[in-house]
Structure formats: structure tokens, C-alpha cells
Amino acid sequence: MIHFRVLKQSKRSRARLGILSTPHGDVETPTLVGVATQGAIKALMTDDVVATHTQLLICNTFHLHLKPGEAIVAAHGKLHKFMHWNRPLMTDSGGFQVFSLGFGRDLNMGKILKGASSERVRAHDQPQSLTITEHGVRFRSPVDGHSLFLGPKESIAIQQKLGADIMFAFDECPPPVAGTAYLRESLARTHRWAAQSLAARTSRQALYGIVQGGKFFRLRKESARVITALPFDGFGIGGELGGDKATMARMLGWMGDLLPPAKPRHLLGTGHPEDILGIVRAGMDTFDSIAPTHYGRHGVAFTSAGRLDMKKTSFLKDDRPLDPKCGCKVCHDYSRAYITHLFRAKEIAAMSLVSFHNLSFYNDYLARLRRDIRRGVL
RNA sequence: GUGGCUAUGGUGUAAUUGGUUAGCACGGGAGCCUGUGUCGCUCCUUGUCCAGGUUCGAGUCCUGGUAGUCACC
Numbered sequence: 001m002i003h004f005r006v007l008k009q010s011k012r013s014r015a016r017l018g019i020l021s022t023p024h025g026d027v028e029t030p031t032l033v034g035v036a037t038q039g040a041i042k043a044l045m046t047d048d049v050v051a052t053h054t055q056l057l058i059c060n061t062f063h064l065h066l067k068p069g070e071a072i073v074a075a076h077g078k079l080h081k082f083m084h085w086n087r088p089l090m091t092d093s094g095g096f097q098v099f100s101l102g103f104g105r106d107l108n109m110g111k112i113l114k115g116a117s118s119e120r121v122r123a124h125d126q127p128q129s130l131t132i133t134e135h136g137v138r139f140r141s142p143v144d145g146h147s148l149f150l151g152p153k154e155s156i157a158i159q160q161k162l163g164a165d166i167m168f169a170f171d172e173c174p175p176p177v178a179g180t181a182y183l184r185e186s187l188a189r190t191h192r193w194a195a196q197s198l199a200a201r202t203s204r205q206a207l208y209g210i211v212q213g214g215k216f217f218r219l220r221k222e223s224a225r226v227i228t229a230l231p232f233d234g235f236g237i238g239g240e241l242g243g244d245k246a247t248m249a250r251m252l253g254w255m256g257d258l259l260p261p262a263k264p265r266h267l268l269g270t271g272h273p274e275d276i277l278g279i280v281r282a283g284m285d286t287f288d289s290i291a292p293t294h295y296g297r298h299g300v301a302f303t304s305a306g307r308l309d310m311k312k313t314s315f316l317k318d319d320r321p322l323d324p325k326c327g328c329k330v331c332h333d334y335s336r337a338y339i340t341h342l343f344r345a346k347e348i349a350a351m352s353l354v355s356f357h358n359l360s361f362y363n364d365y366l367a368r369l370r371r372d373i374r375r376g377v378l
Numbered sequence: 379g380u381g382g383c384u385a386u387g388g389u390g391u392a393a394u395u396g397g398u399u400a401g402c403a404c405g406g407g408a409g410c411c412u413g414u415g416u417c418g419c420u421c422c423u424u425g426u427c428c429a430g431g432u433u434c435g436a437g438u439c440c441u442g443g444u445a446g447u448c449a450c451c
Binding site: 038093142346 | 406407409410411412413414415417418
């Protein structure tokens with residue numbers, strides 16, 4: 001089980017400083033959760049991940065179920081031992097794949113839609129390549145095309161075999177273009193799945209419920225009311241939170257007010273560098289984002305001076321580190337010129353170096369924000 | 379020196395044997411990628427060696443030049 005303690009509640013914002021204690025150690029919050037979908041931070045060894053000061057990782061139930069299968073993971077001593085990560089660990093439930101392999105794939109969009117969203121998904125609509133039913137979702141495996149069924153019972157059973165410290169309830173992440181009729185239907189089902197996820201748990205692992213409701217305050221409020229009434233150990237915030245930064249900050253503020261202060265909150269799948277301050281000020285304790293690793297592999301370094309596209313030839317003449325203000329090993333040892341050369345030569349190390357830096361950059365930034373909360377300036 | 383062959387963006391190549399707006403890859407440039415199906419996606423950039431000729435129409439055929447290459451002397 002886990003234990004969460006709020007060390008300090010800011011008077012200037014909803015931000016709070018906390019300690020999330022798990023069977024595999026403590027996590028200082030607020031903090032980034034590294035995304036290790038298939039049991040690895042892409043391009044990095046777990047020892048490297050430790051060196052970036054990443055405290056907590058999240059793996060994915062859907063992906064690990066397909067490869068290598070939870071039985072294999074369990075046979076090797078569960079996820080912590082399997083992936084050589086003796087620190088706190090979460091598993092996502094597979095609920096996001098209901099979106100990313102469903103409407104997200106059909107409509108060719110992510111869960112955050114820039115600009116105005118038209119209502120293109122209506123009540124009772126189904127995505128093309130999967131079927132959402134009362135008991136769960138029938139997927140077609142993106143690995144080999146075979147049919148597989150994942151619902152709250154199945155997801156929790158898999159997550160228990162994986163053995164992370166914190167599990168997530170099985171939910172549906174609805175598309176950002178869903179109309180309110182679809183959202184209400186989806187939300188009611190996600191709420192039933194939340195109760196069923198709790199009922200399916202037989203282990204001592206923590207379980208977070210997920211609040212949905214899209215960009216509508218009434219639905220978010222309703223979802224928070226239903227989910228927080230259940231005996232979850234913490235709460236995830238899923239779905240879209242508006243297409244622009246200001247809207248996102250406002251919606252995160254709602255969530256900060258709607259969730260009980262004594263339990264940890266996790267913001268699912270959101271966190272570009274420029275979003276982080278708003279996330280922390282809204283009172284989020286943890287958030288996971290693929291941005292540091294995904295962008296890192298595609299050549300984008302996050303720095304104190306903004307984003308740098310390390311594929312640009314102009315950096316071949318630049319002898320400075322990625323970020324002169326960063327104290328990470330990559331910034332200590334390597335030049336922009338070298339890293340750009342590696343990207344242009346398609347050397348795998350390029351991805352490792354920028355992923356390492358980006359994670360370090362996030363964690364340094366969050367350490368400063370925690371210090372600011374402690375000092376009462378944030 | 380003589381004869382043969384070749385000449386298409388920065389690079390490598392394609393164009394139904396005279397028929398749309400000269401295609402593709404790499405390179406170069408600009409973007410995009412928020413609970414990771416993708417070391418990915420989108421867009422842009424620049425060319426028929428030179429001078430003539432035949433033809434409704436020439437990268438394609440003809441003549442000359444230039445350059446490269448092979449063979450022989």
C-alpha cells in the first residue's frame with residue numbers, strides 16, 4: 001500500500017509539497033513520472049534513469065499484456081525485478097489505448113486538440129477498429145491483429161501480475177471531439193468500471209480512480225463526486241483539458257478544488273515544459289509525460305532557453321552544452337556539435353543523450369519548484 | 379591522334395522508345411508529434427552540358443561544340 005503526506009500547502013496557489021511513500025521507497029512531490037510503456041524508458045538503461053533523478057515510472061498494461069505477457073513478467077519476479085527498477089512504479093490500465101487505438105486512430109488526432117473542437121463523435125458511435133461494450137473493450141492487437149478483450153476485471157488482474165506499487169482503474173479516455181451526449185454515456189460507463197476495478201482488486205497494491213468529463217465543468221464535477229466517493233488510494237485526471245494553455249490551467253484548477261486534499265492526484269499524460277508550472281500550481285502531485293523522451297528521440301532538447309532542434313546543421317558549429325545552466329552528465333560531457341553530429345549520422349546514442357538530458361531538465365525544474373513551495377514563494 | 383559510349387537538381391537515378399506540369403531516394407530547409415501501435419509524420423527547395431536544327435510537340439531524333447570514359451595507334 002501507499003501513504004501520502006502533504007508537507008506543506010501553499011498559500012499562494014493550490015500547489016502542495018508532499019511525500020508519496022510506497023513499498024519501493026518515497027517520492028517527493030510534485031514530480032514527473034517517467035513513461036516506460038513497454039517496461040523501459042526508451043533509449044535508456046534503468047541505471048541512467050536513476051541518474052536523471054527520475055523518482056517514479058509508469059508502465060502500460062495493454063502493451064505489456066501483448067509483449068511479453070504478464071505471465072512472463074510474473075515468472076521473472078514481476079516488473080520491478082524484470083526491469084531492474086527497485087523504485088516506485090505505476091501501471092496505466094490500458095484505458096488510454098481505448099482512445100489511441102480507437103477514435104484517436106480513426107480521426108488521426110491526439111487527446112489534446114488545438115483550436116476549436118467540433119462535435120464529431122455522437123452517442124452510441126463506435127470506433128472502427130475496436131468495440132466498446134458494457135464490460136470492457138474488444139481490441140485488435142496492433143502486434144499481430146488477434147482479438148483481445150480488456151475490461152476492469154482483466155486490467156486489474158494483469159496489473160496485479162505485473163506488480164507495480166500503484167495501479168489505475170480501467171477507464172475510457174474519450175476523444176476531444178466527443179459531444180456531450182457521447183461524453184455522458186462514456187462517463188457513466190467509466191464510473192461503473194471504476195467500481196468494478198476496485199472490486200476486482202485482491203492485492204495490496206494501491207489503486208487510483210480516474211476522473212473524466214472532458215472540458216465541461218459540470219461533467220468534471222460529477223465525475224469527481226462519483227470517483228472520490230469510492231475508496232481509491234489516489235486519483236488520476238484523464239481526458240482532454242482544453243486545447244490551449246490558458247484553458248488547461250483553468251480546468252486543472254477545477255480539479256485541484258474538486259479532489260480531496262489528503263489523497264495524491266496524478267495528471268495523466270500531460271506535461272510539456274511550459275505546462276509544468278500550471279500543473280504544479282493547480283495542486284497536482286504527479287504527472288506523466290512522454291515529452292522528455294519522445295521529443296528527445298526526435299532531436300528536441302528542452303533547455304532553460306527553450307526548445308532546441310538538435311537536427312539543425314547550425315549546431316555543428318556550437319561547442320556549448322545543450323543547456324549551459326544544466327548540471328546533468330550529458331551537459332557536462334558533450335557538446336551540441338557532437339550531439340547534432342550523432343543525430344545526423346543516425347547514431348542511437350543521440351537519442352539516449354537527449355532523452356537523458358530532457359529527463360534531467362524536467363527533474364531539476366521540479367526540484368526547484370518544490371523548493372519554491374517549501375520557501376513559500378510559489 | 380582515331381573510333382565507340384555517355385552527359386538529367388548538391389549526390390545517385392527514372393521517364394511507357396517523340397506525347398500531360400520531368401518522377402523517386404538521399405542531401406538541404408521549415409514545421410508537427412501530451413496516460414508512446416511508428417528511431418515517426420507533413421510541407422518546401424533545386425535539374426534535362428552548350429549552340430543550332432527537325433517537329434503540332436524534343437530529356438528523348440539530327441549537326442556542331444565541350445567534358446568524361448573505354449578501346450586502338
